[in-house]
Amino acid sequence: MLALLLVSALLPAAAAGQAAVLDSAYSARAIPLAPDPDAEAWARAPSVLADRDRMGQPVPGPPTEIRARWTDEHLYLLYICPYTELNLNPGPVESGETQRLWHWDVAEAFIGSDFENIGRYKEFQASPRGEWADLDIDRGNPAQTGIRWDSGFSVSGRIDEKRRVWYALMRIPFRAIDLRSPRAGLELRLGLFRIAGSAEPRTRYVWQPTGRPTFHVPEAFGILRLQ
Numbered sequence: 391m392l393a394l395l396l397v398s399a400l401l402p403a404a405a406a407g408q409a410a411v412l413d414s415a416y417s418a419r420a421i422p423l424a425p426d427p428d429a430e431a432w433a434r435a436p437s438v439l440a441d442r443d444r445m446g447q448p449v450p451g452p453p454t455e456i457r458a459r460w461t462d463e464h465l466y467l468l469y470i471c472p473y474t475e476l477n478l479n480p481g482p483v484e485s486g487e488t489q490r491l492w493h494w495d496v497a498e499a500f501i502g503s504d505f506e507n508i509g510r511y512k513e514f515q516a517s518p519r520g521e522w523a524d525l526d527i528d529r530g531n532p533a534q535t536g537i538r539w540d541s542g543f544s545v546s547g548r549i550d551e552k553r554r555v556w557y558a559l560m561r562i563p564f565r566a567i568d569l570r571s572p573r574a575g576l577e578l579r580l581g582l583f584r585i586a587g588s589a590e591p592r593t594r595y596v597w598q599p600t601g602r603p604t605f606h607v608p609e610a611f612g613i614l615r616l617q
Contacts, residue, residue, distance in 0.1 A: 414458035425557035446599035500581035503568035518556035520547035541566035
């Protein structure tokens, strides 16, 4: 019973009806697909930290930071990922999607626009070298045929070996995540995650703890709100 109480206490506010929010700042101009947190577009962008594991326990070391911007066409997510070691794909894909990208270092975003059927959402993945994967998730469909879905999103990655930080920038077309036109005040459901290291148990960073040994708990998602 004590263990259950502790897990409940560590679950995100979303589980109690008070979802955590990542604001996304509007840009009237397209943002360059360059993962530079010091660039004008990103220096003052709203951000959150992924510094817990799935059960809500603090992850040792520096946290993962995620910043958000949007334009009339795209949602942008910038991941800032300090590391002690890199687990890179030994056979990187030069073009096209990389299947099972989660076997290596990866940043992930789960985004849903359906507040009634929360088991429907999109998954976006990016690696330190700009590899990518996207999936259309339907938790009610055991076949999970959404692996063939193509969002048309773009990714850029960069590794700063001196600072021991890697960066990933996702540029996601709004048409891939919502039928509504983007506007200030629009809200989407959002999960933010990162997997690091090669030895099990690998380090898993989350923004909002899921309380289960998986990222795929839509009840625990927070909110992305366009400013």
